[in-house]
Amino acid sequence: MQYSKNSMVLDESPSERISRYSQLLSGQLQRLRQELYPPEAHKNLRAFSSVDVARLIGVSESTIRQLDLDGEGPTPTRLPNGRRSYTLEQINDIRRVLAERRRPEEVINVFPQRREGEKLQVIACANFKGGSAKTTTSTHLAHYLALRGYRVLAIDLDPQASLSAMFGIQPEFDVEPNCTLFGALRYDEERRNLSEVIRPTYIDGLDLVPANLELAEFEHIVPTAIATGASTGENIFFRRIKNVLAEVEDAYDIVVLDCPPQLGFLTLGALFASTGLLITLHPQMLDLASCNQFLGMSSDLMAVIENNGGEMNLDWMRFLITRHNPNDSPQTRVVGLLRALFGEDVMTAPALESTAVANAGLEKKSLYELEPGAIGRETLKRALESMDSVNGEIEQLLWSSWGRGE
Numbered sequence: 001m002q003y004s005k006n007s008m009v010l011d012e013s014p015s016e017r018i019s020r021y022s023q024l025l026s027g028q029l030q031r032l033r034q035e036l037y038p039p040e041a042h043k044n045l046r047a048f049s050s051v052d053v054a055r056l057i058g059v060s061e062s063t064i065r066q067l068d069l070d071g072e073g074p075t076p077t078r079l080p081n082g083r084r085s086y087t088l089e090q091i092n093d094i095r096r097v098l099a100e101r102r103r104p105e106e107v108i109n110v111f112p113q114r115r116e117g118e119k120l121q122v123i124a125c126a127n128f129k130g131g132s133a134k135t136t137t138s139t140h141l142a143h144y145l146a147l148r149g150y151r152v153l154a155i156d157l158d159p160q161a162s163l164s165a166m167f168g169i170q171p172e173f174d175v176e177p178n179c180t181l182f183g184a185l186r187y188d189e190e191r192r193n194l195s196e197v198i199r200p201t202y203i204d205g206l207d208l209v210p211a212n213l214e215l216a217e218f219e220h221i222v223p224t225a226i227a228t229g230a231s232t233g234e235n236i237f238f239r240r241i242k243n244v245l246a247e248v249e250d251a252y253d254i255v256v257l258d259c260p261p262q263l264g265f266l267t268l269g270a271l272f273a274s275t276g277l278l279i280t281l282h283p284q285m286l287d288l289a290s291c292n293q294f295l296g297m298s299s300d301l302m303a304v305i306e307n308n309g310g311e312m313n314l315d316w317m318r319f320l321i322t323r324h325n326p327n328d329s330p331q332t333r334v335v336g337l338l339r340a341l342f343g344e345d346v347m348t349a350p351a352l353e354s355t356a357v358a359n360a361g362l363e364k365k366s367l368y369e370l371e372p373g374a375i376g377r378e379t380l381k382r383a384l385e386s387m388d389s390v391n392g393e394i395e396q397l398l399w400s401s402w403g404r405g406e
Contacts, residue, residue: 043168043202046371047077047085056147057095057110064094073097088147089204095149108404112149113253118402120249122242123394124274126259126267127294132280132287133322135162136357137390138258141278143368144391146206150253153198155181156211157270158260164210166364167201171212182215184244185269187230194244195251207252215266222265237265238305242273254398263297271302272310275401277317278394283324283334315401320390321350349389356383 012020054061065084067073074090086094099111108115125138135158142154156163161171169175184194198207225231234243245255257270271277281291302312319342325331339346356379360367367384374380399405 045088045203046369047087048091050076050084050086053086053091053094056091057098057149059098059110063098067094067097087204091147092149092204110149113151114402119275120245120252120255121276121398121401122245122255122257122274123276123278124257124259124270125278125280126270127261127280127291132261132282133351134261134280135166135258136361137278137280137320137322137351138163138256139166140366140368140387141391141394142206142256143203143366144388145254145256145395146203147368148395150205151251152206153209153248153252153255154201154206155209155255155257157181157215157257157266158211159213159215160260161211163258164208164212166361166366167208167210168364169208169210171210175210175212175214177214180211180215181209181241181244182218184247185218185240187221187225187235194247198248215260218266219264236308236310238268238272238308238310241266241269245273263294263301268301268305271298272305272312275313275315276394276397277314279317279319280322281319281338282322283331283338285330285334288334288338316397317345318394318397319346321347323353324350325353326350347390347393349386349393351390352383352386354379354383354386356380357387 048056050061050064053064057064068076068084074086074093076084076086076090079085095111099107102110114120123141125134125141127134138154142152145152154163154167161169161175164171164175178190178192179197181194181197183190183192183197185191194209197209199210201208222231222237225235225237231237241257257274259267259270279291279294281287306312319338321335321338324335335346335350356367356370356375359375360370367380367387370380372380
């Protein structure tokens, strides 16, 4: 007979105990979720001032005010203090109005969506070291790009579904069977078109393919598909993600893939589908050692793909320093080592460690979702400047891939 001092349960096997703990935690998470976002409520993106709008579009605030005075574009909400307030959807409407006024060569600056002849950009955020801030990076990048006016698809490839949680989705309650990317990747008659598992989010221009534990099934079905001959030619496992993205590529400018912390079939498919690879790295020696293993294994597996007729077409690859404390001497030495080894492949802008990011994460929000005054003004300002620098650098890589500014 077993007796647990903590759980006070008799005759309980380890599997039963773990199952009970899972149910207890799941129930508590559901209660917490309902407290933050009750059933009758929906997660919404904050509104933006005319100053915010001008900064996001890249025009003067007087231009935004004049549009309203002239009765052009959307009508903003007037706050009690008389200031204007805009939703992101209204901001995107303003972009279209301004684009109609610009000379053809200037349109791209206010309305940056990809043009004819510019290929879909697919960014994989990867590393198999937990805690490297893959999901934080993916979330902020997707939000930033949507705020800049791009059509963005975020895909959660991690069965742990952390990216989905950042969008207010609890995987065991909100994601039905066959409604993850697995539904579009599977080899049997239940396979669905990718468009059927995409869901809109509360951010205009940003859609999501959520995740849950079902995604792990892909790692199990691929060996069977290989053995039965289903995974060959265009249907070979590493082409799977790239092929299903082709089903919706006309609807988006950029896809952000949040990869799982392992080098399995899903991650390999993401790497093959990618035009840009972002390797997140916390500047600690243990993380460096793990990254070295990741790079070695990735190289070996990519070579296998290439030897089997898979041509890798990465436009760029960058290491992103995450959770960086510039006042930490050991971290600074690690960053210096990386820059000496990898040169320009290490992003110029690091993602600085900040309590603002941690506090936002507690509410399952990015920095871009926080209302002014939610945390200390200077703390939020510094964190946003760091995040904008990172994402702005990535945006420039995308523009270079499109051949803009040449």
